[in-house]
Amino acid sequence: MLTRVELDEPRCIAAGQCVMTAPEVVDRRDEDGVPVIRTPEPAPEHLVAVRDAVTVRPAAALRLVDR
Template identity: 50%
Template sequence: MRVEVDTGMCIGAGMCALTAPEVFGQDDVEGVVVLADERPPPHLHAAVRDAVDRCPAAVIRVHERG
């Protein structure tokens, strides 16, 4: 799994950081998503997919192969 985020379109809701804090954080100044782990380990994949579903701005993309 490879994760991408579009920080330019992020609205700073923070659902990703709450759902998968090992993979996502938030910028202290702007509040937008910060990707902490572009290639999370398998035990975090379900949480990453959940974060994708919960993102109100739909700025997280997951590439299952890659």
């Protein structure tokens, strides 16, 4: 099973919690600070951090999808 990270950009408030929690997977655009997914299908060693990032997001804009 493959786990994919998805960002609902219109819902995002750019608080940066996900970027601080999972920097290997989520980054910010320089021009507006909105998060971008660097690695949509993160390596297994990054899944714990990504799950934590999904948990701390204030606007429910980040999610994990198992495919």
